[in-house]
Amino acid sequence: MAMRSFASTSTLLLRARPCTFTLLCRHHSSGPPPIFAPSGSTSAHTEIPYAEPNLASSAYLPPQPSAPPPEQLSPEATQSTPLDLTPEQRRLLEEIIRVDQAGELGANLIYQGQHAVFARGKDKKLADIVQHMWDGEKKHIAVFDKLITQHDVRPTALYPLWKVAGFALGAGTALLGKRAAMACTEAVETVIGEHYNSQVEALLRTFPTNHPSIPLLRQILQEFRDDELEHLDTAVENESQMTPHHALLSALIAAGCRGAIGVSERV
């Protein structure tokens, strides 16, 4: 109970950062597991989920064949990039998209590594929990693959490195046990959630809103931030804080994530 209240408090604190009006609704996609399109794959070699109604990210995902037609956005919002940005705004936009794609790649590989270990164990429920969180990350990377092409952003040159590092971190912490794996999730999702938050703030502060792709990007970042915070809650609910040396492990993983963010923004 104490742990749950800590998670809720930390989550609320994190959410309280951006600006008051973004607190009014959650944008995440909790609910049934996503349904995946029969073809196509992301840059993390994962499936591409179908669009879910009423979520900003759906603008970049294939619609379900049986679903009602989605709300139409202007093609400008999903197919073009603003051309009137200052060099500083352009740099910021590129950094945001490059580092977020790299982060989502890392998250996918972490969950893949954890799932590879837990799927071979006896605790199938645990494997399902990790699978559920991984499925959420598949949507994120699918959307950033589209955004990076739309805004003509160079992906990080360290793509192969993050793949190996992500898988190794996920599998390594899973081998240490359920609690260590959840502590890893908690630390990673905390850093990613904070990072999305600061990006939403930066977009609000720095960018004009006359190009429809920018408000859409901001909504997507808010949606993904809330998804990540839901994963954080899941990790805490699954005893992440009962792992031995929790504070040290969390601090190490969080420092590694922050380092990777700093490098991926530039390289």
Added chain:
Amino acid sequence: MASSVPQQLLRLALPLIPKSGFTAHSLQLASLSLPAPHTPPAPGYTTHTLNGLFPSPPPLPYTSTHSLSREELKADAQGSSLETERVGPAMALVQEWLAEGRRDMVGRIREVGVRGEAGVREGLRQRVRYNEPVLGQLVQALALLGAPTTTALSSPSALLPFPSPAPHLSHVARIAHDLAKVSGDESQGADWYLSRARLGTIYGLAELHLLSPSNALTPSERVESTLELVDTLLERSRSMQKSVEGAGAFAEWVGKSWMGMGRSLGL
């Protein structure tokens, strides 16, 4: 959108390059065609005006070996120093000519309406043909690309005993990126770099072939021979890519087979 006087001047000088070369003289002649009120009296903008519009550091021996004496400073201010011509105006003209070459290449691919490998081929051929009218001055243009743009004090690369390869690599990389983008390449991660490296290598080799001295051939014959080389390189690199992909798929199959065998043995 109205362009600045230097920009207008560069655009007006482009048609003069085949006759007057990548020189300040081309810009001087072009200045006579500037719209009023910018039209200067004949014979056009002076060297000092052009140096002011397209600034560049004085030649290296002048700045790096000793401090300027009082007389040298006065001569420099009066424009009567003995230094050789500054490269700023000519370099700006080369950069504009290269940018126009990329616009021409992109325009051609869009005009023909082909994407994928066919678009790449069309774009590469167009870019090679773009060199033909200035084939005699191409070596000069590429040499100018490597000229220092800063003084040794502001950039350590100016101290290198040989011209920095960075401007040439950047020139080829820009062509490769524009080609990939306009032909619909949506590669992600490491593939993004590989596809551009492939296209950059092909264009770089084609340009080297174009520059290699061959007195027996006319410019159009040299271009035709280079176009044949482009086709060969495209074909070879594609078959090499297929072999690598085949090797990757084979390695994956081998790995999965071993995993299957391991599972069947209860591991």
